[in-house]
Amino acid sequence: MRIVGIDPGLATTGWAVVDFKGREILEVVNYGIVETKKGLDRGTRLGEIYSDLCEIFEEFKPKVAGVELLIFCNNAKTAMKVGEARGVALLALNTCGVETYDYTPLQVKSSICGYGQADKKQVQENVQQMCSLSSLPEPDDAADAIALAICCNDSIVLNNVSNLKNIC
Numbered sequence: 001m002r003i004v005g006i007d008p009g010l011a012t013t014g015w016a017v018v019d020f021k022g023r024e025i026l027e028v029v030n031y032g033i034v035e036t037k038k039g040l041d042r043g044t045r046l047g048e049i050y051s052d053l054c055e056i057f058e059e060f061k062p063k064v065a066g067v068e069l070l071i072f073c074n075n076a077k078t079a080m081k082v083g084e085a086r087g088v089a090l091l092a093l094n095t096c097g098v099e100t101y102d103y104t105p106l107q108v109k110s111s112i113c114g115y116g117q118a119d120k121k122q123v124q125e126n127v128q129q130m131c132s133l134s135s136l137p138e139p140d141d142a143a144d145a146i147a148l149a150i151c152c153n154d155s156i157v158l159n160n161v162s163n164l165k166n167i168c
Contacts (some may be wrong), residue, residue, distance in 0.1 A: 001156075002029070004062035005148030006053070007141050008070075011021040011036060013049050014111065014141030017060040018131075018149040019165050021065045023157050028131045029060060031142045042084070057096040065093050066152025069102040092146065108144070111151035123147050132138065 001021075007014035016031035034052040036045035066120060071081050093100050106116040112126045124136050126142040130150065137143040 001064060001153065002060065003152050004007055004057065004060065004065045004150040005089065005145035005150075006065055006067045006089045006093075007144040007148060008049075008068060008082060008089045009141065010045055010049075010085045010158055010160060011038065012040070012051070012080040012139070012141045012142070013085055013089065014054065014139070015056055015143035016017045016137075016142060016145035016149050017056070018153070020153045024132075028137075031137060031146055032125065033139060033141050042081070046084055050092050051086055053092040054088055054096060057076065057092060057098060062098055064126075064152060064156065065098045065100045066103055066148040067072060067093070067100055068108065068148055069104050071104050084125045099153050101155065103148060103155070108147050109148075110149045111154050112147045120144075120160075 002017060002019050003018045005018065013034040015034065019026040034049050036048050067086065070079060070086060091102060100131040104117055109118040109123060110116045112124050112130070120140045121140070124140060127143050127146045127150070128131070128136050131146065137146055
């Protein structure tokens with residue numbers, strides 16, 4: 001299954017496309033960031049995120065997406081900007097027909113590191129090891145997107161196993 005991970009942000013939105021077979025990570029197909037310039041008005045920046053993500057989804061044709069869910073933020077202005085970028089990402093996913101699942105940072109870190117309070121460096125290092133990448137995935141927004149794809153796949157696989165147990 002091909003899964004895209006999305007780590008939304010107004011200045012930087014991380015994305016990653018990862019192929020899986022069951023729990024096995026077959027390949028990190030591609031990853032990167034959508035970056036917008038600070039001096040542009042917010043509508044233009046959100047439009048850039050939308051159009052760039054649509055291009056990525058059209059090129060790589062993911063079936064499913066794992067998107068970070070913002071639970072808490074100390075700064076309301078930052079939370080609003082991230083929320084707007086997240087909304088644009090969800091719109092792009094919906095427009096391209098990609099099924100979407102939401103994950104909190106705690107869920108992602110627990111899935112990748114086994115510890116919900118892991119720092120960015122731990123996530124990057126674990127993603128590198130899990131995916132057999134030759135170097136640390138950078139920037140950290142892209143590493144987070146890979147982690148989101150892995151977390152999404154894990155939850156789908158575990159849910160399918162749970163559903164099988166309920167049938168038996």
